[in-house]
Amino acid sequence: MTQQHPTPSSLHGVAGEDRLDLSKDEQRYVRRRSWRLLGRLAKPVRKQLILTMVTVMASSAMRASFPLIVALGIDWALPLMVAGNNGPAFLAAGAYLLAGILAGVLTAWYTVLTAKLSQAMLLDLRLMVFRHTQRLSLEFHETYTSGRVISRQTSDLEALRELLDQGVAGLVAGFMTMAFTVASVFILDVPSGFVVLTAIVPIYFITRWYQHRSSIQYRSSRVTSARMIVHFVETMTGIRAVKAFRRQQANNVRYDELTNAYRKNNIAALMLNSIYQPTLLGIGNIMVAAVLLVSGLRVLDGNLELGVLIALAMATKRVFQPFEQLTQFYSAFQSATAALEKVSGLLEEAPSVTPPKDPQPLAAPAGAIDFTQASFGYGTGPEILPKFDLHIPAGQTVAIVGSTGAGKSTLVKLIARFYDLTSGSLTLDGVPINRLSDEDLRRAVVMVTQESFLFSGSIRDNIALGKPEASDEEIVLAARAVGAHEFICALPDGYDTDVNKRGGRLSAGQRQLVSFARAFLADPTVLILDEATSSMDLPSERLVQAALDQLLGNRTAVIIAHRLSTVANADRVLVVDAGRIVEDGSPAELIAAGGRFAQLYQAWEESQQQEN
């Protein structure tokens, strides 16, 4: 069966990233993208780049001049020395010494220059990748996984670093040495020069072969390396679930497979090298023999000086010496190209939710939310929320309930603009939320998620996330307001306790209180809350409830409610089922109506009574 290759546009961004065998068009497409990225990185450092090249060329020229000076010494200075004139011999020796010193100094200089250059380019790329991935929308991250992002940022950039650090200077130096030495062979003896040039033919064919094979191997190695990292990251981030479900053995087996696949890839790539490099050296040696044969015969005939023959032997050997360097460069280049293909793909991705170019100011936010003829589906997936209207007046507390997968989180995430509507409009105080600047939107709408994520740093830092410029008093005030102050004070270093250190580890309820304090400090107009489902013991449940009351205040609040007390205290309850709002009213109204909410409420009440 023949495999149909999609058009290059299907390789846009990270699409088709795991494919190995690309068609010619596709290869051209990804290669151009990689080169564009390289060009973009080189642009700010082009002056240093030129200076480095010039230094490398100069040092190579110095090195290539050695055989010429030797030839000059033997054929010109030596006979004069025999005749009693030592001057030219000293001159030749001095020139050799000077060329040697200059070559050394220039090599040292270009080594420093390349290090600076490659680090400058890598720094740029690292920042570019980090900023870009952070800018990409949730939709992207949900499918791309953090493991892949990590592998782009680590192992791919590492492949590029190897190339930039050692490869580029090696390439230029190698090529230059070859070019200058070939030129010196021509200067010494034109026919020998042509003999050397015939090497181009076999070199061309073996290089084409290597290029094709190694690009597949290195591309595959990027893919297997990413898979390995993804599995590693997933295991480590999900370590609790791994332990809880005794996944260790299964994970070990999988990791074994992945690391072995990676090992095999690398071996296969090195095997190609082990054919390519000796073949090139073999071609070089054959050429040396050919030149010696041709010029040796001419010396015997008396058509060539002995000094020239010695210099030719030196020079021809030198022509092919950089092969080792060049093949190393080429293998680093192939590996880096495969990495660049992936990184440039990631950078080609555009965020699906972008801040507006001409934002509309939100003068005095009150917190009225309006969905009009709105519908939503994730990406190109099925419609999750079919067309609906929803008006939430400023200051209302709305509890959303419904079975799992009904679309509750989806609805609230739209208000936080984690995603944009598929159709219809969503406004905050009359302003479409996609017309609000990021700053206005984040100030007006804060979402507290179930996970209550804490960043590394102190408790104080974590609360201050809600308002980075907040004073210590404000932070304590916020913590007090939500009832977190007491437990924070009981921690080893109080507000300065590091949340990642032993003793600073917080319970789920405590973490939720910290995130409440964070939201309280941020003081948004609209608060969105995905209540934790995990059942807490009664005192902390009460604590959280009291904190919640404080937090809600008079602001607009939309809560995905899992607690009876939250629902009972809400002004309004929305029951969502299969993406539709099927009941809408005050808790009392809905209980009286005897619908779904009434059933749910009754079940809750019964479970509460059993617990008490």
Ligand SMILES: Nc1ncnc2c1ncn2[C@@H]1O[C@H](COP(=O)(O)OP(=O)(O)OP(=O)(O)O)[C@@H](O)[C@H]1O
């Ligand atoms: N990022 C996503 N990409 C694609 N589909 C998604 C995504 N998130 C959720 N869905 C789908 O959307 C539907 C609604 O999910 P949602 O998370 O809104 O439900 P929910 O009511 O909040 O459920 P739960 O109470 O279990 O959290 C589900 O069918 C789910 O599979």
